[in-house]
Structure formats: C-alpha cells, structure tokens
Amino acid sequence: MNYSNRIQRLQAVLRRRKVDAMLITQPENRRYLSGYTGVDHGIGETSGVLLIPAKGNIFLLTDFRYKIQAELDVNWAKVILYPRGLLKLLPQLLGDLGIKALAFESHYTLHATVEKMTGVLEKVGVRLTPLKGLVEEMRLIKDEEEIACIRRSVKLNEQVFAAVYPSICPGQTEIDVALSIESAMRQNGAEGPSFSSIIASGDRSALPHAVPSAMKVEKNRPLTVDMGLILDGYCSDMTRTFVPGKVDDRYLELHRLVRRAQLAGMQAIRAGARASDVDKAARMVIAAAGYGEFFGHALGHGVGLAVHEDPRLSSQNHKQLKAGMVVTVEPGIYIPGWGGIRLENMVVVQEDNCENLNSDTTWLDI
C-alpha cells in the first residue's frame, strides 16, 4: 500500500486546518495510514497511536507489549514507547517537535480522555482541536490495491462457505456451524472473522443479529448464514439463506422476493446515484408485495478495513455514491414466528453500474 501518499494527503489537510499535528486513535485509520497491525482491546486498551505532524515523518506511540510488532510493521516510522501512558509522553514529545496545535479524532476519543488531555496539555501551551472523519473520508474510495485485497477477502470467504456448506445439516447446533466456518477461515489464512458469524435457524432466523446458540439446525426451516472474514486487513461480508430439507411455497415466494429486491438495489447502483435512492429501489420491491414492515434495517453498508463503514445505503443517507466505493446489498424479510430471509452480496460502485464481487450463487436464483 502507498502509505506515504496517504500520509501526504492527510498532512495537506492538516496544514489547511492550521494544526501542527494530529493523533490518530481509530484502529482502522491507524492501519490505513501506516499498515500497523496491532490489535486493540476496545477503545479503552489501545495498541498504539499515530502522531502525524503536518510535515515530515510520522511516529507510532505504543507500549512495551507491542514494541516488536510495531517495529516489524512500521519500520519506516519512528516507534516511541510510553512506559507510563500516552499522557506522560506527550508534553515532552510535542515540545521537542514544536507542536502547539494538536488535532485529535473526536469520533474516536472518549470525552473523559479529552478532558484529561486538555488539562495536561494546556500547561505546556498546546491547544487541542477536535477533527472528525478525515481519514474515513479518504477511506471511502478504494484504490486498486485495496479493491484487489477486498476481492481476495470475498473469494476466500466464498471458498470457506463452499467448503462448509455441504456438511451443514439438521441436528448440528448453530454453534457447530459457526465453529466450522470460523475454524476454516483461520486455517485458510484469514486473520479471523470480520464479525461474529450469524447462524440462525427456524424462528431465530427472524432475528437479524442472532448470536449462534445451542439450538439445532431445523429441518425444512430457513437457515441464515451471515459470515465474513479479514484477509490482509480487508473485510468480506456475505449472507445466504437456505432450507435444509424441503422448501415450501411460502419460502420460495419470499426468497424470490428478497432476491428481486437485491437485484433491484444492485441495478440502481452507479456513480452519482443517491444512497437513499438505492435503498428505495430495493425497498419498494418488498413494500409492493406487502412485506415492507418486515424489512426493518438499511439495505447495505460500506466495507473495507472495517466491516461496517460508510457509505450506508439507507433512507437517511442522501449523499451520492462514487466510483470505487464498496458496499453490501442485503435486503431481508423477518417474520416473527415464521423466520427470516436475507441475501447479501458485495459490489464495487462504477461509473455506469456496479460490479458484483461475489461469484457464489448458492441458493440465490431458486
């Protein structure tokens, strides 16, 4: 990846915003700008922070536990350890670098942290400036190298699905299925799942975010498998719904309806189309058939270094799509007591249409 180009673009923004440097705390932004693979344990336990001066070389600030990883991943930047926490390091370091105006990611810094940091930095004459979404803005449009990574992530995800699918059968628990999938991901080189796999059988398929349970996969009932993995930092995300056993007419009707909605959504995608119009194109298909109230979530979301990122394909996002964005298209119908059906592919937005990144066709056009 061309990290130096990304850093230079961010540095140009910092100079326009009249700040001397910026702290990057959001983990995917940190990886996007530097390639550092350190893993945080939630927002409270970071594996490191980037300090990006408005000009010149960048710094990776981290602690003892991540030293070797940091020096391995980011050998072109200066790695500095903070044995007593970031706040004890900053006053001296910022002073040495002559940094007086320091920006921070206000959308990934806790309110209490800002209060504490303000107190410490005021004393040494450093002013804090909240900035929001600068790197996320850059991450919206994927370059060719990123799209190649996402393609490989999608392909491996499909290979894992294809390998596990034949063994899925009634009597297995949802947890069994999830474990087969997540083991196959990691044994085939994925860093891990990009989110906890959703394996939902029968009634439970009506829960869009079901956690796999000890319930057994039911014969002749819908089974939803929503899975994704991380490969070289980039995420994939795919959902298939199918019926182990006999398919009844109602299932067939609803499945075909969801698939038509998905195709309508995909057909509406092109550079310049509003995200809300794409959502609407799919939603109208389901609403026209009388199932509008059973499709309670947005049509899709961006995917990249994060599995859920902008742009959202929702009725509330009126921004235009741009070429190089990567989004999911995942309509669903969820009927309490009956079950649910969701079908999800990933696509790249292009000038005149979109490219479907998925080649898996299991139970799509039935």
Place this chain on the structure above:
Amino acid sequence: MNYSNRIQRLQAVLRRRKVDAMLITQPENRRYLSGYTGVDHGIGETSGVLLIPAKGNIFLLTDFRYKIQAELDVNWAKVILYPRGLLKLLPQLLGDLGIKALAFESHYTLHATVEKMTGVLEKVGVRLTPLKGLVEEMRLIKDEEEIACIRRSVKLNEQVFAAVYPSICPGQTEIDVALSIESAMRQNGAEGPSFSSIIASGDRSALPHAVPSAMKVEKNRPLTVDMGLILDGYCSDMTRTFVPGKVDDRYLELHRLVRRAQLAGMQAIRAGARASDVDKAARMVIAAAGYGEFFGHALGHGVGLAVHEDPRLSSQNHKQLKAGMVVTVEPGIYIPGWGGIRLENMVVVQEDNCENLNSDTTWLDI
C-alpha cells in the same frame, strides 16, 4: 442477580449528584445493571443504552435489530426502540419524564457524541453532566453470586485446557491450538473466549501479546497458552507456559523464578494491601535474580464482567485492595531471541489472604 438492588444503589448516587437521570452506555455496566446480553460492535455500534432515572423504573433504549433480545433479557424494564437513532428519541422522552439534568458515562462516550448531544439537548433545556466510573466502582467488589459465576467460568476454562492440553504437540500451528481451544470453549457452553487466545511458541513466546500465527509449535522450546472464556457474562483468564519435548536447565531456572514471583504476589494479597505493594512483592523476586528488565508489564488486573478491569496490580496503583475483589496474578519474563514464560492464576481477595480460584496445576511446580 439482584439488579434492582444495584439500580437502587446507583439511583442513590444520582440523587446525591443532583442529576435526574443517567445514560449507561458501557456494555459491561449495562449488563451489570440489567442483565441485558446484547453485543455491541465496538463503541460506534451499540446494541442499546440504559436510561436510569434517579427514581423509579428504568428504560432500555435500542433499535429494531435487538428488540427480541432486549424484551427477552429485560422484561421487567420498559424497552423503547429508536428507529432513527438515540438522539432523535431523547428530546421527547426526556421531556415526558421531566428530566432536566442528564448524566452520561464520560469514560465511555465519544467526544463527538457529546458535542452532538449537547447541541440537541440544549434546545429542549436539558443539561448534560459527565460522570465517570460510577458503575465500575460498584463492580470492583464482587458479591457471592458473582464470585460463583467467576468460579464456574474459571472451572470451565480449566476443563477446556485439560481437554486440549494432551493433544498439543510440535508440528501443530499456533492457530490450530487456538482453534481447538476456542472451539472447545463454545462447544462446552461458553459465550465465547473472553479475549483472543494467545498461543506463542519459541521466540514468539517473548511477545506478551502475540497473535496466534501459522508458525508451528516448536519442540524443546517454551510454549505460552493464555486463554479465557465468558460464561454467563463472567470472564476467566489463565496462562500456562510449558515445553513440548525436553526441558533444559535455563528454562527450569526461569520457570521456577516466575513461579516463585507468582507465589510471592499471591502471598502479599489481602484486604488493605496496596496494589503497588503486591506488584512489588512479585517484581522483587524477579529483579533480585537479575531479570527485572525482562518483566515489562504489571502483575495483574481485575476480572469480572470484563476480562481487564480494575483494580490493576501495578506499580502505579497505590490503592488498597478490598475483600471480594478478583484479580489475576501473572508475572512473566520475556527474553528476545530466547522466549518467554508467564504463569497466571486468578484469586479472590479475602480479609487475611486470598483464595486461589485455579485448581489446575499443570506445569506450575516443576
């Protein structure tokens, strides 16, 4: 769990702090107060927020995707859905409830969220008050029911280790070992691992936070297995280091040194002891043998609903321990190029000593 007692204790604090209500956003705090098991996807994607008025019944605010889970888990509270986000719901709801002073968890609310919320709520005359660590303070001391949960979590974790240990052998990859462990956890009823298992062989055992890799377990070299699970919400955390194959004198010497440090730490634990003194008791054993510089992290941390919580057993925490706290005791020695050894048990602080929650003795006193 006695949720109503916990809520009443928090409500008493809110009244003392002169606020009309508090939003609880931190996921473990939310579970501690209500039992709600919804899973967040990072701080940016919550599965719901508790609204705790200073008096009376509480509310669980969430979205469509978590409705069924919320109503299942917290059927004694009022569940309210926000189809367009929390900020669109709050002005009306707070108005209806007569809430004018609203506290929020400043240590688990993003700076940007507070800015946005302030703008929206000012217009309807609601004042925001940052409060920090109130529920964490309550969670420090575990009641009997909680200790029983932690005991079961530790026991299951040991059973999983005992089941997997005999099959660990040179030639397996670190990932293979991690997968066997994490699969066994989930197949035996755990909600999942409490953190990504650390499986580090040979040189890599010198990385305290190694991510399992495709490297093979090496014969006659140290192998560190650091694993924990979540059962009924409560975490366990245990580390064993051992040598598949032949143990040499240096390993034996260092292993016994780490074990002596662990025992010294455990012997220093009692109600009233300062956390920093407990850290020191273990650290001095390692320093006296000349390995002080190779023990770069704190001796331990609290464990409960979160796998890493207060109190920290570190040189910087001078607070006194109290009976009912649950902490890890995990000294380690990490020598680049040679490898590392860490041994970790969990204990409950008691009036005059501590109770070791682990009964596993694999490779402890060798």
